[in-house]
Amino acid sequence: MTDTFVPTTAFAVAGRIAVSNRAAATWQRAVITHIRRETPRAATFRLAVPQWQGHLPGQHLMLRLTAQDGYTAQRHYSIASAPDDSGHIELTLDHVDGGEVSGHLHTTARPGDTVEVRGPLSGFFAWPGDRPALLLGAGSGVVPLMSMIRHHRLRGLDLPLRLLVSARTPADLIYASEYGPETTVIHTRTDGRLTAAHLEPYLGEHQPSGGWEAYICGSNGFAEHASRLLVAGGQPVDRIRIERFG
Numbered sequence: 460m461t462d463t464f465v466p467t468t469a470f471a472v473a474g475r476i477a478v479s480n481r482a483a484a485t486w487q488r489a490v491i492t493h494i495r496r497e498t499p500r501a502a503t504f505r506l507a508v509p510q511w512q513g514h515l516p517g518q519h520l521m522l523r524l525t526a527q528d529g530y531t532a533q534r535h536y537s538i539a540s541a542p543d544d545s546g547h548i549e550l551t552l553d554h555v556d557g558g559e560v561s562g563h564l565h566t567t568a569r570p571g572d573t574v575e576v577r578g579p580l581s582g583f584f585a586w587p588g589d590r591p592a593l594l595l596g597a598g599s600g601v602v603p604l605m606s607m608i609r610h611h612r613l614r615g616l617d618l619p620l621r622l623l624v625s626a627r628t629p630a631d632l633i634y635a636s637e638y639g640p641e642t643t644v645i646h647t648r649t650d651g652r653l654t655a656a657h658l659e660p661y662l663g664e665h666q667p668s669g670g671w672e673a674y675i676c677g678s679n680g681f682a683e684h685a686s687r688l689l690v691a692g693g694q695p696v697d698r699i700r701i702e703r704f705g
């Protein structure tokens with residue numbers, strides 16, 4: 460079934476303007492220009508989206524595949540790249556066993572193929588780069604958080620930004636070569652789960668002035684666990700934003 464999604468043709472370049480609701484509601488053709496392996500289970504898909512009108516770090520989009528018989532499948536994906544003027548965006552997908560959309564993109568899609576995207580969507584999980592942010596991610600939940608880290612670097616922001624990222628093993632860690640001193644990696648198979656001790660250096664008296672905006676992304680289980688730890692450590696509930704992939 461998945462190999463019947465046919466590429467359609469790309470279309471002409473147009474100027475990019477501020478994000479509007481209308482743009483987010485419109486399907487746009489996106490050409491896969493590059494596929495980069497991140498881990499045995501995850502790959503990054505670079506897409507040329509000439510009419511992309513920009514996004515904020517943390518936002519996601521809807522991706523749609525259309526088969527020859529008109530059947531469509533659409534899924535949400537976080538945007539991994541920082542906002543820029545390149546006319547390209549990047550998505551990082553886990554290959555879900557038996558997954559219709561991730562299966563097609565991982566096994567059949569090639570550079571030059573076209574998909575459709577609609578977005579950016581949801582401002583709630585966005586980080587505009589205007590306040591200190593404490594980021595907690597697990598597995599592919601690190602994708603929208605990497606957009607924030609890349610934005611922070613690209614813009615040379617000096618606001619505090621910290622990332623705690625969980626992956627089963629070093630081989631499962633997405634973006635392994637990109638992390639800097641802002642990041643703490645937890646390999647759950649050897650280190651165990653995220654604990655209060657991992658958060659302790661950032662909470663209470665160690666918080667930046669004005670406190671953190673906390674962003675959690677991952678499975679339902681990780682989101683529940685991480686948010687409980689944050690609240691127990693004194694992080695105000697109304698300053699915790701959660702994105703669940705599960």
Ligand SMILES: Cc1cc2nc3c(=O)[nH]c(=O)nc-3n(C[C@H](O)[C@H](O)[C@H](O)COP(=O)(O)OP(=O)(O)OC[C@H]3O[C@@H](n4cnc5c(N)ncnc54)[C@H](O)[C@@H]3O)c2cc1C
Nearest residue numbers: 534535536537551552553557558559560561562599602704
């Ligand atoms: C806001 C949002 C952002 C997201 N961003 C990303 C992202 O950046 N990268 C990414 O890889 N995914 C992301 N997802 C998950 C993504 O939308 C799909 O659910 C995922 O790619 C599976 O789709 P599929 O068509 O391959 O599998 P399906 O055909 O929908 O599912 C196949 C089987 O896998 C199970 N399954 C579905 N999703 C998952 C999952 N995530 N983990 C384990 N089992 C699953 C289903 O229950 C089913 O049994 C995001 C989801 C949301 C809601």
